[in-house]
Structures are given as structure tokens and as C-alpha cells.
Amino acid sequence: MTALIECRGVGFAYPAPDRRRASPFRLSGLSCEITQGEILGVIGPNSAGKTTVIRLLSKVLEPLSGEILLEGKSLRSLTRWELARRVAVVPQDAPPAFPFTVEQLVLMGRYPHAPGRFFEGGEDLTIAREAMAATGVLELAPCAVESLSGGERQRATLARALAQEPRLLILDEPTAHLDLRYQAEVAGLLRRLNRERGVTILLVSHDLNLAAEIADRLLLLHEGRIARVGPPEQVLEESLLGAVYGCRVSVEKSLGGRLAVQVVWPET
Amino acid sequence: MTTPSPATQLLRPDPKRRLALALSVLGAALLVVAAGALLVGSASVSPRAILSVLLGGKPEGIEAVVVLNLRLPRILVAALAGGALAVAGVAFQALTRNPLADPAILGVASGAAFGVVLAQLFGLGATVVAALGLAAFAFAGALVAAGLVYLIAATDGRLPIQTLLLTGVIVGLFFSSAITVVISVVDFNRLGGVIHWLLGNLGPISGGSLAVFAALSAVGLWLVLGRARQLNLLALGEESAIQLGVDAERLKRRIFVGASLLTSSVVAFAGPIGFIGLIVPHMLRGLLGPDNRLLIPAALLAGGVFLLLADTLARTLVAPAELSVGVITAFCGAPFFVYVLRARYRAIP
Amino acid sequence: MRRLGIAVAFLLLLVEPAGAFRLTDSRGRELILPGPPQRIVSLVPSVTEIVYALGGEGRLVGVTDFCDWPPEATNKPRVGGMLAPNLELLVALRADLVVATTEGNRQETFDQLRRLKIPVFIVNAQRVAEVMAVIAQLGELTGRQAAVGPLTDSLMRRIKAVERAVKPYPRPKVLYVLWPEPLIVPGRLGLLTELIELAGGASVTAGEPDAHPRFSLEAVAARAPEVIILARHGADRTPLSRAPWERLTTLPAVRAGRIHSVDGSYLHRYGPRVVDGLELLARMIHPKAFR
Numbered sequence: 057m058t059a060l061i062e063c064r065g066v067g068f069a070y071p072a073p074d075r076r077r078a079s080p081f082r083l084s085g086l087s088c089e090i091t092q093g094e095i096l097g098v099i100g101p102n103s104a105g106k107t108t109v110i111r112l113l114s115k116v117l118e119p120l121s122g123e124i125l126l127e128g129k130s131l132r133s134l135t136r137w138e139l140a141r142r143v144a145v146v147p148q149d150a151p152p153a154f155p156f157t158v159e160q161l162v163l164m165g166r167y168p169h170a171p172g173r174f175f176e177g178g179e180d181l182t183i184a185r186e187a188m189a190a191t192g193v194l195e196l197a198p199c200a201v202e203s204l205s206g207g208e209r210q211r212a213t214l215a216r217a218l219a220q221e222p223r224l225l226i227l228d229e230p231t232a233h234l235d236l237r238y239q240a241e242v243a244g245l246l247r248r249l250n251r252e253r254g255v256t257i258l259l260v261s262h263d264l265n266l267a268a269e270i271a272d273r274l275l276l277l278h279e280g281r282i283a284r285v286g287p288p289e290q291v292l293e294e295s296l297l298g299a300v301y302g303c304r305v306s307v308e309k310s311l312g313g314r315l316a317v318q319v320v321w322p323e324t
Numbered sequence: 325m326t327t328p329s330p331a332t333q334l335l336r337p338d339p340k341r342r343l344a345l346a347l348s349v350l351g352a353a354l355l356v357v358a359a360g361a362l363l364v365g366s367a368s369v370s371p372r373a374i375l376s377v378l379l380g381g382k383p384e385g386i387e388a389v390v391v392l393n394l395r396l397p398r399i400l401v402a403a404l405a406g407g408a409l410a411v412a413g414v415a416f417q418a419l420t421r422n423p424l425a426d427p428a429i430l431g432v433a434s435g436a437a438f439g440v441v442l443a444q445l446f447g448l449g450a451t452v453v454a455a456l457g458l459a460a461f462a463f464a465g466a467l468v469a470a471g472l473v474y475l476i477a478a479t480d481g482r483l484p485i486q487t488l489l490l491t492g493v494i495v496g497l498f499f500s501s502a503i504t505v506v507i508s509v510v511d512f513n514r515l516g517g518v519i520h521w522l523l524g525n526l527g528p529i530s531g532g533s534l535a536v537f538a539a540l541s542a543v544g545l546w547l548v549l550g551r552a553r554q555l556n557l558l559a560l561g562e563e564s565a566i567q568l569g570v571d572a573e574r575l576k577r578r579i580f581v582g583a584s585l586l587t588s589s590v591v592a593f594a595g596p597i598g599f600i601g602l603i604v605p606h607m608l609r610g611l612l613g614p615d616n617r618l619l620i621p622a623a624l625l626a627g628g629v630f631l632l633l634a635d636t637l638a639r640t641l642v643a644p645a646e647l648s649v650g651v652i653t654a655f656c657g658a659p660f661f662v663y664v665l666r667a668r669y670r671a672i673p
Numbered sequence: 674m675r676r677l678g679i680a681v682a683f684l685l686l687l688v689e690p691a692g693a694f695r696l697t698d699s700r701g702r703e704l705i706l707p708g709p710p711q712r713i714v715s716l717v718p719s720v721t722e723i724v725y726a727l728g729g730e731g732r733l734v735g736v737t738d739f740c741d742w743p744p745e746a747t748n749k750p751r752v753g754g755m756l757a758p759n760l761e762l763l764v765a766l767r768a769d770l771v772v773a774t775t776e777g778n779r780q781e782t783f784d785q786l787r788r789l790k791i792p793v794f795i796v797n798a799q800r801v802a803e804v805m806a807v808i809a810q811l812g813e814l815t816g817r818q819a820a821v822g823p824l825t826d827s828l829m830r831r832i833k834a835v836e837r838a839v840k841p842y843p844r845p846k847v848l849y850v851l852w853p854e855p856l857i858v859p860g861r862l863g864l865l866t867e868l869i870e871l872a873g874g875a876s877v878t879a880g881e882p883d884a885h886p887r888f889s890l891e892a893v894a895a896r897a898p899e900v901i902i903l904a905r906h907g908a909d910r911t912p913l914s915r916a917p918w919e920r921l922t923t924l925p926a927v928r929a930g931r932i933h934s935v936d937g938s939y940l941h942r943y944g945p946r947v948v949d950g951l952e953l954l955a956r957m958i959h960p961k962a963f964r
Contacts, residue, residue, distance in 0.1 A: 087422055135572075136569045138569075140569035145564070155613070167569060220568070366765070367761035390764050528785065644759040645753055645759070
């Protein structure tokens with residue numbers, strides 16, 4: 057299995073607001089791989105560095121040390137739009153500032169493929185329509201994005217990411233703020249995309265059960281370092297999770313092999 | 325829950341065709357309004373006389389002077405100023421991701437006004453005679469203001485939008501206060517002239533000035549229109565735009581320069597005129613949707629129609645006296661603003 | 674010999690510069706016209722008054738909305754205010770000369786008139802001598818040179834009479850209030866200061882720079898004026914409120930009850946009525962001299 061993404065000793069810190077004090081955050085010595093065709097779930101407590109990883113992988117931020125390789129090529133050597141043809145990010149829900157329609161939103165995903173063009177071409181339209189069909193929002197094409205429900209908006213943004221025709225699809229908390237029904241919907245959709253289209257997926261989530269359900273491997277981040285990486289059974293270990301999250305956790309394995317992670321509520 | 329919004333029911337998928345349609349309709353409207361403006365005025369000139377002047381006859385004679393030296397230049401200035409302001413408005417609203425932003429917030433208009441007021445205080449208009457004269461001072465003031473805003477707001481080579489907005493407001497307030505100081509010390513006899521300018525009054529300008537105005541606006545338009553597609557992506561947020569391949573910092577700088585250039589040249593050659601940068605983009609967005617590739621060219625024409633109408637009203641309502649065009653745009657703008665605010669907030673569930 | 678004379682005269686006529694009519698304005702710029710102006714527009718109320726006093730209103734084709742003296746002037750076609758005269762009307766009136774001032778009209782108006790090829794003649798009078806000069810200039814422009822002498826002579830006689838009448842008396846300190854809020858007073862460069870002096874007073878603000886500077890009430894109190902004159906503006910017949918001034922009981926003028934009000938149109942314009950204004954001023958400052 058070929059490595060799609062390779063991180064070698066990546067380090068990063070946000071600039072400190074006060075120069076005398078140490079930087080508030082550090083990612084250090086991050087080395088890992090994302091294999092082609094897999095679903096990798098990135099989990100960990102808040103400010104462990106999950107969002108920073110996304111920003112580094114999409115060139116919003118540049119690592120201070122180490123390097124990131126995409127299909128063997130360093131990210132530094134790629135322009136932003138060259139990267140955008142291969143890596144697409146589905147951010148947390150944020151309605152656009154203006155009333156764009158779903159179709160207009162999805163077409164925005166075609167920008168990196170022809171950044172010099174003023175209007176999109178016929179081929180762009182075809183790909184966009186196809187992406188909308190894949191996520192089930194084709195009938196919503198003429199609707200304003202801001203008038204959709206949370207789940208529909210998420211699927212529209214996902215269609216936009218798919219329109220980028222990426223090798224790697226990154227999702228940042230895809231089920232946050234979604235009703236249970238939409239959570240299930242999104243989970244099924246992601247799995248289908250991965251199996252039927254071979255899309256490699258990196259999923260950042262604080263929802264451990266979702267991650268356990270759909271990811272092939274999990275990467276547990278703790279204070280900017282990798283605590284463990286591997287299949288869910290290896291990573292979702294009670295003592296490890298307890299140490300990383302700072303509370304007691306129980307992990308149960310059902311008969312079908314599904315893992316269920318639960319917080320152990322403190323005694324009153 | 326998923327009802328299509330009213331605007332999009334008119335949506336046909338091809339933006340190119342919609343743009344062509346919008347431009348044809350607006351272009352026709354502009355010609356009609358311009359023709360109407362040519363026909364009205366304090367001097368009574370018959371339509372036939374106007375036509376014969378335009379077709380090349382009667383180079384002498386008062387009809388020619390009125391039509392060619394007074395009405396036509398003023399119509400051109402109004403159309404150009406309105407268009408430039410509207411385009412600046414679209415660009416600035418896209419840049420700040422705020423449909424209620426007015427390019428006057430940039431602080432540039434106040435800087436330009438201060439430049440003019442200074443020039444009038446020192447009577448420089450009389451001595452430093454240039455084809456530009458007053459306009460050059462306005463432009464210098466605008467550049468100083470824009471430069472100040474940029475220098476203060478930019479940190480580590482980046483231009484955070486929140487900071488930009490705040491800085492623009494502060495710089496604008498600073499120059500407005502400076503203007504007030506000047507007004508309080510300027511000689512009684514000159515006071516009228518200063519206040520007259522501040523109210524925003526269009527007048528016929530020389531061919532040379534018009535050419536300079538047009539050239540500057542063209543540059544501003546090019547800076548903004550050339551990045552219209554990227555501006556659309558900016559609506560998703562800077563981070564998402566970057567993740568789609570847009571160089572957000574470069575884009576913000578370019579749009580800031582373009583919007584400032586457009587606003588400064590309008591203030592320099594036509595005086596401070598408000599509300600167009602706010603009203604016209606809003607109306608167009610309701611009709612055409614938020615795609616900047618359609619909005620910017622349409623704004624160029626629609627802004628011209630709007631200001632031309634307002635100016636024609638300003639010079640005919642109380643003829644032979646003139647209202648300042650700023651008064652008309654404010655009287656239209658304020659109620660419109662209220663309507664938009666209420667419609668917008670009623671729509672949010 | 675005669676033929677030579679005719680030839681020389683003929684040559685002289687040819688060589689005579691295109692400007693058959695020349696006059697230097699108050700800015701020092703020379704006005705050159707092919708002939709005497711026949712259709713004059715006045716953008717200055719003072720100028721309108723002088724033109725009528727000289728009997729030259731036949732050549733006047735347009736006035737401003739503020740030209741209200743003499744009353745017949747209101748029958749002339751109006752071209753708007755001083756700040757923004759209507760250019761279309763100026764063109765439609767076929768004006769061949771516009772008389773304007775830098776104190777009240779705008780430079781942009783002059784630029785626009787220049788582009789429309791309408792000549793502009795600038796007048797200004799900040800001294801009595803300059804008023805007489807303006808009268809002479811307007812006499813030339815309206816072809817009423819003959820009326821200039823009698824008018825200026827009679828005005829100068831009346832001025833001298835006032836000077837003589839007030840000469841024996843000591844000069845009281847005078848405060849002239851052009852505008853109460855903000856407090857605007859006549860300064861060094863204004864005609865008013867000279868008029869107050871001619872009327873036998875000493876303006877407490879005579880040393881202030883510019884023509885109409887701002888002033889503060891504190892400074893007024895420090896200068897202790899003995900006479901206060903409040904100016905009325907426009908058609909307002911009601912006297913300016915004296916109450917704010919009467920509260921300043923430390924001022925000699927208030928203690929002596931010497932607060933007067935005067936119709937500003939006599940003193941803020943520099944037509945012939947300015948001498949009427951001078952006489953009014955003198956009577957307020959030295960009532961004893963005119964019993």
C-alpha cells in the first residue's frame with residue numbers, strides 16, 4: 057500500500073502573543089503516514105493539535121521543522137492551488153457570508169483546476185453535478201445554502217470537496233452540531249465514498265465512537281505528539297484513553313466487534 | 325426547510341447569459357437616463373437643438389455650450405462616479421464578508437475630504453492652478469488615509485479583516501475631526517465654499533480631468549474585476565479560500581488597493597457622495613445573486629444609472645438652485661437601509 | 674502727407690491689439706475683451722448696489738438671489754446663490770462678463786466659467802480706498818465713467834464730515850459682533866475695522882489676524898469694550914438677543930447701557946450704503962457729536 061501522505065518530524069508552534077513567553081502551542085516530532093485508500097481517524101482532546109494538523113496538510117500553515125510529503129513531493133514545492141487539486145478540506149459548518157446556491161458553492165470546488173479561468177466550463181459543470189449526485193444534494197442545486205438544514209449543508213460542502221477531485225479528503229468534525237440522523241447519514245456516506253470511489257479520508261473528530269466505527273486506523277494526539285497510532289482496538293484502550301483525556305473511560309466490545317467508548321461518570 | 329429562496333427561482337444555470345442580459349438591460353437604462361438628463365436643465369434647449377448639437381452641427385451657440393460643456397460632462401461624471409462607487413461597494417463587501425459595509429468606512433473618503441478642505445483653507449485653489457488642482461489634493465489626502473489604514477492594520481505581512489474595519493473607522497473619524505477643526509478656524513467667507521464641497525455636489529469637469537478620472541477608475545475596476553472569482557471563494561472564509569488554492573493575503577491587498585483607488589478618485593473628482601456603495605450592491609445582489617463576476621460589471625452600470633438619476637433630480641427639483649446630490653442619495657439611502665435591515669433579519673429563522 | 678497720416682492711422686488700427694477693452698482687476702489680472710462688456714452678470718450683492726448707484730443697470734443681465742438692494746434689482750434675472758450659481762442660466766443669458774469676488778464666490782466657479790470661455794472680473798474691497806477703486810472699475814465696465822467722480826466725491830465728502838465730527842472726542846473701545854455663536858469679530862484685514870476707526874472708535878479686535886476671525890468671550894472681557902454693536906443679518910428685523918451680553922456686568926459697555934444693534938447689510942457690503950452704515954456707526958459711538 058503506497059503512502060499518500062508522509063509526515064516526517066513535523067513541528068509547529070503558533071506565534072506567541074507576548075514574545076517573552078513561550079509559544080502557546082507546539083506540535084513536535086510528528087511522523088506518520090496516511091496510506092492510500094484508508095480512512096484515518098485523528099482523535100484527541102481539544103487543543104491537542106487536531107486542527108493544526110489539518111492546517112498543515114492544506115498549507116494554511118507551514119511547518120517550522122520537518123516536512124510533509126504528498127505522493128513523495130514536498131508540500132513546500134507545491135502551490136496552494138496545485139495542492140487543492142489533490143487535497144480537499146470539509147470544514148466545520150459555517151454558512152457562507154452571502155446567499156450562494158448549492159450549485160454555486162460546489163462549483164467553487166473547481167477553482168483549483170483552472171484558476172485562470174473567469175467562468176467555469178462545461179466539464180466543470182458536469183463534475184459538479186456528479187459530486188452533488190454522489191452526496192445526494194442534486195435536487196437542492198438551486199437552493200441557497202444558508203436556507204438548508206445542518207445535514208444538507210454538510211453534504212453540500214462535501215460535494216464541493218468532491219468536486220475538487222481530491223486524492224485526500226479531510227473532514228474537520230463532520231458530525232459536530234448534527235442531529236443523530238445526520239450523523240448516521242454522514243457516516244454512511246463517507247464509507248460509501250471510500251469503498252466505491254477509493255477516496256482516502258482523514259477524519260478529525262472528538263466523537264470517538266464515530267471514529268471507531270468508520271476509521272481503518274486511528275491516530276491519537278496528545279499535547280502535540282502522537283500517543284498511539286494503529287487499528288481502533290489498539291488505540292482505544294481504557295488506560296491510554298484515561299491518561300490522554302484525563303478521566304476514566306470504559307471501552308466495551310460488542311458481539312459484532314463494534315467498540316463503544318463511554319465516559320465513566322464520577323460518583324456523586 | 326429546503327424551500328428555494330425567491331431570488332434563485334429566477335436562476336438559470338448559465339452565468340454568462342445572465343451577465344449579458346443584465347448588462348444589456350442596465351446599459352439600455354443608462355442610455356435612457358442619460359438622454360433624459362440631457363433634455364432637462366435650467367436653460368431651455370429644445371430636443372431638436374440637442375440632437376443637432378450631438379450630430380455635429382452648431383459648434384457655436386449657447387445650445388452647444390449648454391449641451392457639450394455643461395450637461396454632457398456632468399452626465400459623464402455622474403455615471404462614472406456612480407459606477408465606481410458601486411463597484412467599490414461590491415468589492416469592499418466581498419472583502420469584509422459583510423453585505424452592510426460601505427467603502428466610506430475605509431476612511432479614505434474622509435482623508436480626501438480633508439485634503440480638499442486644507443487646499444481651500446489656504447486658498448491654494450487660486451494660486452496652485454493645475455488641471456487637477458483640488459482633485460490632486462483630494463487624491464493625496466485619500467492616499468495618506470489609505471496608507472495609514474494599511475500600515476496600522478497590517479501585521480506580519482497579513483491583513484486581518486476585523487482590524488482593517490476598525491482601523492478604517494478610526495482613521496475616518498480622525499480626519500473628520502480634523503475637518504471640523506479646520507471649519508472652526510476658516511474665515512467666515514470661505515466657510516460656505518468648504519461646506520458646499522463637503523455636501524457633495526457634482527459639476528461639469530474638464531475633459532482632461534474626466535480622462536484622468538476614467539483612467540484611475542479603470543485601473544481600480546481591473547484590480548477588482550480580475551479577481552472576482554476569487555472574491556466569491558472568500559465568502560467561505562479565509563481559511564477555506566486558502567484551502568481551495570486562493571492566495572488570500574495577496575487577494576485582500578489587491579482588493580483593498582482597488583476599492584481605495586475607486587473611492588479616492590470619486591471623492592477627488594466628484595466630492596464625497598455616500599450610500600451608493602451600500603445601496604446599489606445590495607439591490608443587485610437581490611436580483612442577480614451574490615456572484616461577484618456578475619455583480620461587479622452590473623454595479624458599474626447600475627451605479628451610474630442611480631447617481632445620474634439622483635443628480636438629475638438634484639439639479640431640477642428646486643431649479644435654478646441646486647440640491648446637493650449627497651442629500652438625495654442620503655434621503656433614498658436611509659429608508660432603503662432600514663428596509664434591507666428589517667427584511668434581512670426577518671428572514672433569519 | 675495726408676495719405677501717410679491715413680496710412681499710419683490705418684496701420685495703428687490694425688496693430689491695435691485684439692483687446693480693445695482692458696481693465697485690471699483686484700487680483701492684478703488684466704481683463705482683455707474685444708469691446709466693452711454689454712451683458713454683465715453680478716455674483717456679488719455689493720457690486721449690484723454699486724452698479725445701480727452708477728446708473729449702469731442697463732448692462733446688468735443677471736444677479737444673485739441675495740442681491741436685494743436696490744429693490745429694483747430683484748426684477749433682474751436670478752442665477753442662484755453666490756456659492757453655486759447656475760451655469761446653464763449664465764450661458765443662456767449670453768453673459769459676456771461675470772463680476773465676482775474671492776470672498777464669497779468659489780474658485781471652482783471661476784474655473785468652470787473659464788472653461789466656458791466666460792470672462793471673470795474679480796473685485797475685492799477691504800479698505801475704503803479699495804471701495805472707491807471698485808466703484809471706478811465698475812464705472813469702466815458699465816460705461817458710466819462719468820458717474821464715478823460725482824459718486825465717489827459725495828461719498829468722500831460724507832466720510833470726511835464724519836471724521837471731522839468725531840475728531841474732538843476720545844476714542845471709546847468698541848466691540849463689533851459679526852456673529853454671536855461662534856463669536857466672530859472684524860479683524861485687521863476687514864473693511865469694518867477701518868469704518869469703526871473712521872467713526873471715531875477703537876475696535877478692540879483691530880489687531881486680530883484675517884478679516885473675520887473667531888474670538889472668545891474671555892478675551893472680550895479682558896479687552897473691556899465701552900460700546901458693543903451687534904449686527905443683524907439678512908431680512909431678520911428682530912434685534913439680536915442682548916441678554917447674553919447684558920449678563921457680562923463687568924464690561925463698561927454693559928454698565929453704561931451702550932449695547933446697540935445695526936442692520937448688517939449696511940456694513941457687510943461695500944456698496945455706497947457703506948457710508949450710510951458709517952454714519953450709523955458714528956452716531957452710536959459718539960451720540961454727542963451728532964446732536
